[in-house]
Amino acid sequence: xxxxxxxxxxxxxxxxxxxxxxxxxxxxxxxxxxxxxxxxxxxxxxxxxxxxxxxxxxxxxxxxxxxxxxxxxxxxxxxxxxxxxxxxxxxxxxxxxxxxxxxxxxxxxxxxxxxxxxxxxxxxxxxxxxxxxxxxxxxxxxxxxxxxxxxxxxxxxxxxxxxxxxxxxxxxxxxxxxxxxxxxxxxxxxxxxxxxxxxxxxxxxxxxxxxxxxxxxxxxxxxxxxxxxxxxxxxxxxxxxxxxxxxxxxxxxxxxxxxxxxxxxxxxxxxxxxxxxxxxxxxxxxxxxxxxxxxxxxxxxxxxxxxxxxxxxxxxxxxxxxxxxxxxxxxxxxxxxxxxxxxxxxxxxxxxxxxxxxxxxxxxxxxxxxxxxxxxxxxxxxxxxxxxxxxxxxxxxxxxxxxxxxxxxxxxxxxxxxxxxxxxxxxxxxxxxxxxxxxxxxxxxxxxxxxxxxxxxxxxxxxxxxxxxxxxxxxxxxxxxxxxxxxxxxxxxxxxxxxxxxxxxxxxxxxxxxxxxxxxxxxxxxxxxxxxxxxxxxxxxxxxxxxxxxxxxxxxx
DNA sequence: GATTTCACGTA
DNA sequence: CGTACGTGAAATCC
Numbered sequence: 001x002x003x004x005x006x007x008x009x010x011x012x013x014x015x016x017x018x019x020x021x022x023x024x025x026x027x028x029x030x031x032x033x034x035x036x037x038x039x040x041x042x043x044x045x046x047x048x049x050x051x052x053x054x055x056x057x058x059x060x061x062x063x064x065x066x067x068x069x070x071x072x073x074x075x076x077x078x079x080x081x082x083x084x085x086x087x088x089x090x091x092x093x094x095x096x097x098x099x100x101x102x103x104x105x106x107x108x109x110x111x112x113x114x115x116x117x118x119x120x121x122x123x124x125x126x127x128x129x130x131x132x133x134x135x136x137x138x139x140x141x142x143x144x145x146x147x148x149x150x151x152x153x154x155x156x157x158x159x160x161x162x163x164x165x166x167x168x169x170x171x172x173x174x175x176x177x178x179x180x181x182x183x184x185x186x187x188x189x190x191x192x193x194x195x196x197x198x199x200x201x202x203x204x205x206x207x208x209x210x211x212x213x214x215x216x217x218x219x220x221x222x223x224x225x226x227x228x229x230x231x232x233x234x235x236x237x238x239x240x241x242x243x244x245x246x247x248x249x250x251x252x253x254x255x256x257x258x259x260x261x262x263x264x265x266x267x268x269x270x271x272x273x274x275x276x277x278x279x280x281x282x283x284x285x286x287x288x289x290x291x292x293x294x295x296x297x298x299x300x301x302x303x304x305x306x307x308x309x310x311x312x313x314x315x316x317x318x319x320x321x322x323x324x325x326x327x328x329x330x331x332x333x334x335x336x337x338x339x340x341x342x343x344x345x346x347x348x349x350x351x352x353x354x355x356x357x358x359x360x361x362x363x364x365x366x367x368x369x370x371x372x373x374x375x376x377x378x379x380x381x382x383x384x385x386x387x388x389x390x391x392x393x394x395x396x397x398x399x400x401x402x403x404x405x406x407x408x409x410x411x412x413x414x415x416x417x418x419x420x421x422x423x424x425x426x427x428x429x430x431x432x433x434x435x436x437x438x439x440x441x442x443x444x445x446x447x448x449x450x451x452x453x454x455x456x457x458x459x460x461x462x463x464x465x466x467x468x469x470x471x472x473x474x475x476x477x478x479x480x481x482x483x484x485x486x487x488x489x490x491x492x493x494x495x496x497x498x499x500x501x502x503x504x505x506x507x508x509x510x511x512x513x514x515x516x517x518x519x520x521x522x523x524x525x526x527x528x529x530x531x532x533x534x535x536x537x538x539x540x541x542x543x544x545x546x547x548x549x550x551x552x553x554x555x556x557x
Numbered sequence: 558g559a560t561t562t563c564a565c566g567t568a
Numbered sequence: 569c570g571t572a573c574g575t576g577a578a579a580t581c582c
Contacts, residue, residue, distance in 0.1 A: 237577060239563050257564065282565060285576055310573065315568085317573055324566040324574060396570035461569065469571045473568095477572095503568040503572090 006068060006156060007043035008149040009034070009053050012139040017057075020149035027142060031060035038064055046070070046156045048085050050179035058180075058187045063492065069176035070152060073159045075309055076168070076175055079433060079441035085155075086134045092158050095127050103131040120144070122151055163439075170533065171438030171478060175309060178316065178481045181488060181498065182306035189301025190322060190333060190499050191341075191509060193551075197292055197332035204283040204328075219284070226277045229270040236277060246270075287321060287329060295320040300336070308481070312466075313474035314440050316481070316501050323502060331553035333500075333507075340515040342496070344522045344546040345505035346480070348372045351391050353476045356530075356540040357437040358420035362413060367541045380409035394421060395472045397465030421468050428467025429460045436474035442467065480504060482533045486525040491518050507552065515548040522546050 001007065001021065008020040016029040019037070028034055034057055037043070045067040047053030054064060071083035078091055086100045101124070117125045120143075122133045130137070138148035163169050198208065205222070209215035223236055234245040242256045249268055253260050258278060264271045296302050304320025317323065335341045346352075351372050355363035366375040377387035390406030392398070394417070411418050427434050433443045444467065447459045484501055487508065494514040500507035510518040523546055530542050547554070 235578090239578085255563075278565080282576095286566080286574095291575095304574095312572060315572065319574065321566085321575070323568075326566060393570075398570045458569080465570065466572090473572065505568080 001037070001041040001043055003042050004066070005041070005043050006046045006153065007037075007041075008046045008152045008156075010047070010138075010145050010149040010152065011053050011056050012142075012145050013056075015139065018142070018145045018149050020146065020153055022153065025146055025149070027146075031057050031062050034064075035062045038062070042066070044068055046152055048088075048152055049083070050176075050183045054180055054183050055187075058183050063184075064180065065489065066173070067176045067180055068156050068160075068172070069179040070155055070159065072175040072179045072308060073156075073172045075314075076171055076438070076440050077159065077162065079443040081307075081310070084134065085151075086129045086131070088155060089129045092155060093127055099126075099128065101128055101131045103135050122147060165439060167437065167533075168439035170482075171440065174438070174478065174482050174485060175314075175440075177485045177488075178308035181481075181485060181501075182308045182316070185306045185318070185498065185501070186303060188497060188499060189297065189299075189303040190507075191336050191339075192296055192300050192302045192332050193334040194292070194296060194300055194332075196334065196551075197296070197329065198289075200329050200332055201283060201288055201292065204280050205288060208289050222277060222280055222284075226270065226273045229268075229273040236274070237281075242274070283326065283329075287326060291321060302333075309440075309477070313442060313470040313477060314436065314438075315473065315477040315503060318501075322500065327553075331551050333552035335509055335512075335550050338512055339509050340512045341499075341549050341552065342508045342510055342515060342518045342522060342546065343505065343549055343552065344508075344519070344526075344544045345502075346483075346526075347543040347545060349476050349480070349504045349542070350395055350472050351376075352540055352542055353479060354391075354395060354417050354420070354472050356479075356534045357471065357475045358417040360414050360417035360420070363417050364540055370543060376413075379413045380406060382406055382409065394418060395469065397425060397468045421471070424471040425464040425468040428470075429464040431460075431463060434467045434471060436471055436478060438475065438478040440474055440478070442470045442474060476504070479529065479533055483526055483529040486529045486532075487522055490521050490525055494518050494521070496521070519546050519548050 005021065010018040012018065016027060017034055019026040019028065042065055045064055047067065047069060049071040050067065050069050057064065070088055074083040074088045074091065075081065087097055090097045090100055115124050119130070119132070122129055122138065124130055133148070138144050163172060202208070206218055209218055226236060227233060230245055230249065232245055232248055234241040236242060239256050243253065246253060246256065249270060251264060258275055261271055261275060265275070295304060302320065302322065304318050304322045307317045309315065310317045351363070352367050355367050362379065366372050369375050373384050373388045373391065376391060377384040380387050380390065386406045390410050393407055394410050424434050428444055431444045431446060433441050435441055444463045447456050451459060480503065484498060484506055487496070487506060488498055491508060491510065494510055494517055496508045496510045496518045498506065499509050506522065508518055508522070523544055526542050526544050530540065534540055
């Protein structure tokens with residue numbers, strides 16, 4: 001076995017591991033056995049999916065360096081999210097995905113299929129994989145697990161052969177490793193100071209109620225403050241009733257969203273009360289005591305599910321509120337004793353990415369500045385805020401508002417970047433899939449046959465905006481992952497542990513004595529990832545704001 | 558019981 | 569007529 005050699009890893013739930021190369025097969029029973037092979041040979045682990053193959057190992061504390069995740073590569077090559085073995089197999093062999101067989105209740109009673117094939121062969125006569133196998137039957141005995149592993153090796157090789165661009169290969173490696181990172185994030189969790197968390201929640205909605213009746217009373221008390229100010233009765237949790245209530249008080253609004261009510265603050269006390277009620281209600285229902293109880297373990301770690309690439313442009317997503325926790329609660333995220341948090345966020349990531357992927361020389365030159373919008377403003381001969389709006393409008397497909405004139409300046413000042421965005425938009429409008437810099441296929445959705453002309457036009461426009469944004473957001477997501485995984489690799493020996501990924505922000509926990517070294521590594525890794533991802537270093541400059549802190553809420557810089 | 562709408566949090 | 573995501577409550581659909 002050689003360093004970087006593909007080795008399939010199949011984990012039979014609770015029954016050990018099967019390792020396979022083109023020429024050999026091993027069966028191992030303990031996680032430590034796998035760890036030993038990792039330490040000695042550092043192969044590229046090949047698996048159907050990280051969660052299935054590596055979950056048990058990661059939870060046992062085994063850290064694997066690199067992998068080929070068949071599901072992740074399938075998502076890159078075909079778009080969408082579904083990437084189960086049956087689907088991957090069908091795509092690879094040009095079989096109709098709609099004809100993928102499923103296990104019906106009858107099959108469970110009589111699992112020996114009557115399709116004329118050999119039930120010990122994972123492939124049916126019609127070419128599809130047997131649902132009995134893909135549904136978990138592959139792990140029934142060791143012989144089957146070995147065949148399942150051999151199948152994975154074949155599939156991974158076929159995926160590899162489809163890749164011709166070096167950067168698409170790099171993306172396959174990055175997206176694969178990101179899946180593994182997600183398994184680690186899910187197992188590891190985010191360190192939370194539970195006492196501080198309770199105190200913060202208490203500040204919004206009062207102390208933890210001791211029983212259901214008290215919870216109900218506290219809720220009613222919060223409601224009454226608003227209803228008293230209104231002078232009328234209404235169910236504040238029913239938007240229709242709130243709208244009616246506001247109408248009675250003279251506020252004619254199309255909906256009752258906060259941003260729409262904001263302008264009326266001061267016009268009537270009820271507006272202000274309602275807005276602060278909403279804030280408290282959000283904490284109470286989504287980020288309150290039940291949330292803390294449900295998601296924080298006895299070890300003080302907040303755990304949620306992670307996905308390495310969502311269905312759209314390939315961003316990482318997280319559950320359990322990890323990605324949308326109100327900023328007011330960030331003070332509860334704290335380093336454990338003897339440790340620090342190293343936090344870094346990428347500055348102006350999307351316009352810098354646009355410069356890199358489009359190759360626009362003027363925009364690339366602008367990335368040399370700490371503040372990219374300053375040189376852009378100079379080139380467009382406008383104020384900085386106008387330049388910023390223009391750049392964002394170009395990337396997001398905004399056409400209305402104040403961005404109009406500055407957008408025309410963008411056309412003449414940064415024609416290559418604008419052409420790049422325009423091409424993506426045109427493809428999307430036409431309903432054709434686009435591919436990000438890393439090669440991720442981003443599918444469009446069809447216009448329904450019964451759509452009238454106006455509807456069809458607005459659907460096409462929405463696809464255009466979506467495609468335009470996906471090229472930037474998707475490439476940014478790919479680059480972020482490349483950075484995060486470089487950090488994962490480089491800081492491991494310093495005891496660094498990535499505890500949160502938030503689109504352009506990384507949170508790493510590390511032993512206090514290594515905080516400064518980890519912070520330096522984050523910056524070094526950014527330059528390293530940029531050079532590896534976009535070619536010779538120094539072309540496009542990326543910047544990070546990095547700090548060593550104890551709590552996430554501590555000020556930047 | 559599952560899906561949709563409204564609302565709001567993050568980037 | 570700027571994008572993406574996750575979550576919860578209530579309404580709505582079947």
